[in-house]
Amino acid sequence: MAYTIEELIIDDSFIAYCTQQSERDMAKWDDYLYHHPEELAVIGEARRSVLGLKYMLKKKQDELSANESLSEKYLSVADDDSAYRTGSKRARKKIWPWVAAATFALAIATTFIFNNLQKQAASAPFFVHTKPAGFDKSVTSPKGQIKIIWLPDSTRVTLNAGSFLGMDEAFGITNRTVYLDGEAFFEVAHDKHLPFIVDVSKYKVKAVGTKFNVKAYKSEFFSETALIEGKVQILIPGTVKDAVYKTLEINQKFVLKDSADNVAIQFPKETAIEPLGQTDLSTHTETAWMDNYLIFEEQTLEEIKNAIERKYNVSVTIADPEVSRYKYTANFRNETIEEVLKALQISYPFSYTKDENNIIIKK
Amino acid sequence: MQSIDTWYCTYKGKLLAIACQRGYSHEEAKDIVQQFFLDLMQKETSEVKNPEAFLLTAFKHRLIDLYRTNHRPLISDSYAIPPSALEIIEELETNMELVNRLEDAYKRLPARYRRVIYLKYYQGLSTEQIAESTGFTCQTVYNNLSKGIRQLRLNLENKKPFSKLASIFLSLFP
Numbered sequence: 001m002a003y004t005i006e007e008l009i010i011d012d013s014f015i016a017y018c019t020q021q022s023e024r025d026m027a028k029w030d031d032y033l034y035h036h037p038e039e040l041a042v043i044g045e046a047r048r049s050v051l052g053l054k055y056m057l058k059k060k061q062d063e064l065s066a067n068e069s070l071s072e073k074y075l076s077v078a079d080d081d082s083a084y085r086t087g088s089k090r091a092r093k094k095i096w097p098w099v100a101a102a103t104f105a106l107a108i109a110t111t112f113i114f115n116n117l118q119k120q121a122a123s124a125p126f127f128v129h130t131k132p133a134g135f136d137k138s139v140t141s142p143k144g145q146i147k148i149i150w151l152p153d154s155t156r157v158t159l160n161a162g163s164f165l166g167m168d169e170a171f172g173i174t175n176r177t178v179y180l181d182g183e184a185f186f187e188v189a190h191d192k193h194l195p196f197i198v199d200v201s202k203y204k205v206k207a208v209g210t211k212f213n214v215k216a217y218k219s220e221f222f223s224e225t226a227l228i229e230g231k232v233q234i235l236i237p238g239t240v241k242d243a244v245y246k247t248l249e250i251n252q253k254f255v256l257k258d259s260a261d262n263v264a265i266q267f268p269k270e271t272a273i274e275p276l277g278q279t280d281l282s283t284h285t286e287t288a289w290m291d292n293y294l295i296f297e298e299q300t301l302e303e304i305k306n307a308i309e310r311k312y313n314v315s316v317t318i319a320d321p322e323v324s325r326y327k328y329t330a331n332f333r334n335e336t337i338e339e340v341l342k343a344l345q346i347s348y349p350f351s352y353t354k355d356e357n358n359i360i361i362k363k
Numbered sequence: 364m365q366s367i368d369t370w371y372c373t374y375k376g377k378l379l380a381i382a383c384q385r386g387y388s389h390e391e392a393k394d395i396v397q398q399f400f401l402d403l404m405q406k407e408t409s410e411v412k413n414p415e416a417f418l419l420t421a422f423k424h425r426l427i428d429l430y431r432t433n434h435r436p437l438i439s440d441s442y443a444i445p446p447s448a449l450e451i452i453e454e455l456e457t458n459m460e461l462v463n464r465l466e467d468a469y470k471r472l473p474a475r476y477r478r479v480i481y482l483k484y485y486q487g488l489s490t491e492q493i494a495e496s497t498g499f500t501c502q503t504v505y506n507n508l509s510k511g512i513r514q515l516r517l518n519l520e521n522k523k524p525f526s527k528l529a530s531i532f533l534s535l536f537p
Contacts, residue, residue: 005516006509006512006513006516007509009512010483010490010505010508010509010512012489012490015483015484018448020448023369023372023373026372026373027372027373029376030372030373030374030375030376030377031376032376033376033377033379033380034375034376034379034380035376036380037376037379037380037382037383037384037389037392038380038383039380040377040380040381040383040384040445041384041445043377043380043445044445044446047445047448047451048446048451049512049516050484051448051451051452051455052451052455052461052462052465053465053469053480053484053515054484054485055452055455055456055462056455056462056465056466056469057469057481057484057485058485059462060462060466061485142366142369144366144409144410144411145366145411145412145414146412146413148448148449148452151487152486152487152488153485153486153487154484154485154486154487172486172487172488173488173492173496189485292412312409312410313366313409314409336410
């Protein structure tokens with residue numbers, strides 16, 4: 001049985017396939033094509049429609065939200081309109097007084113419900129900070145691969161190699177919290193009532209319609225959040241309520257130098273607010289990874305090792321602790337792993353052996 | 364390579380469909396896709412950033428090679444390779460007119476359709492969640508979505524149905 005184009009466009013699993021949110025749905029619809037290859041054109045057209053709709057709504061809503069004087073409900077439809085949901089045009093005339101009354105009642109009811117919801121939304125995620133063990137939805141980008149995903153709320157996420165992003169079922173309904181282990185660039189969809197929160201377990205980043213980059217690999221002690229556009233707040237998890245620690249300005253970043261694992265952060269000893277790094281590429285060092293750049297500034301080989309492992313999907317062992325403290329400043333883009341290692345050798349010599357995907361670095 | 368396995372699971376159907384589109388039978392296409400992935404395992408793929416676009420291009424070249432060596436089914440360029448997700452997004456980002464036309468078609472929908480479409484594609488709710496939050500039954504939500512999308516596509520096809528209507532009226536009452 002083949003689906004019609006309308007059936008595809010509104011199918012939730014098909015939408016997840018289009019937005020590449022779920023590997024299961026991607027495999028499911030690819031399997032469908034495998035058995036119905038004649039549907040290629042229909043699938044392609046349906047996918048264009050889904051992505052087009054999502055893109056258009058996000059873009060137009062962002063423009064509207066940026067301009068506060070315009071009604072925020074311009075694109076969405078207020079609850080009041082629901083009174084029109086049934087009945088033909090003829091019937092509508094007769095029921096007009098009822099509609100007015102119902103609309104009024106509905107408006108009161110929605111305000112009430114909405115306020116309650118808001119209260120819940122504001123308090124619920126903050127009380128408990130312990131991260132849920134399993135996530136209802138999650139995306140992992142394998143080493144050596146960058147992924148672009150669209151979250152249910154139309155936020156666009158570029159996930160760097162070797163990163164994990166998780167969220168629970170209520171995402172987009174009562175919360176917009178994502179859990180990140182790794183690095184990602186967020187282009188957040190506007191929603192004043194439901195702030196977008198990135199939880200990296202030691203701190204949280206709260207945003208309302210903004211572009212920012214978060215780098216927080218659990219395997220590393222160093223973490224940073226760079227703001228490109230809009231406004232974000234850094235929150236420190238508290239027992240009752242999260243406290244706002246810093247509000248970032250555009251072109252600033254929040255840096256955390258974490259000395260020990262699994263210990264609460266020593267604020268403000270190990271944190272700093274710094275300007276973003278400028279490259280000669282007219283972009284920032286913090287987000288250059290999205291264009292495939294690998295940029296190191298006075299970084300130890302230990303830190304470089306992690307980045308190389310993720311980008312080239314290899315395993316690197318530094319056999320000598322002294323070598324791991326060597327510092328390098330370098331800039332790579334399309335180089336192969338061998339070229340990268342050779343270039344590093346020139347500036348501060350070491351030797352290495354490469355056996356398939358295992359690299360061992362010695363003095 | 365683990366990633367080739369995943370690629371096989373996520374893209375084999377699409378590649379097979381492309382081969383079928385080019386005139387191969389279902390069985391032939393299966394073999395071509397199988398061989399294509401087997402050969403891929405021998406290659407260096409660790410630097411591939413966008414697997415979908417990479418696979419589509421590599422597979423297109425494979426089909427051209429097959430055509431040259433075997434003089435098998437003629438490749439007609441009238442069938443374009445379907446764009447990858449990234450290419451679609453890039454097109455949307457650069458083609459403002461397309462986005463504006465879509466917006467225009469959306470705004471001309473009745474409110475009941477716009478509402479469910481907004482909830483589904485902007486807020487990302489599932490049909491069940493929309494039913495829950497609006498109080499409609501799932502069937503009603505589904506019907507509204509289905510009719511809304513059909514209407515939206517009609518709106519996109521004939522840009523200004525009202526101007527057409529107006530011209531008909533004008534011709535009736537000169």
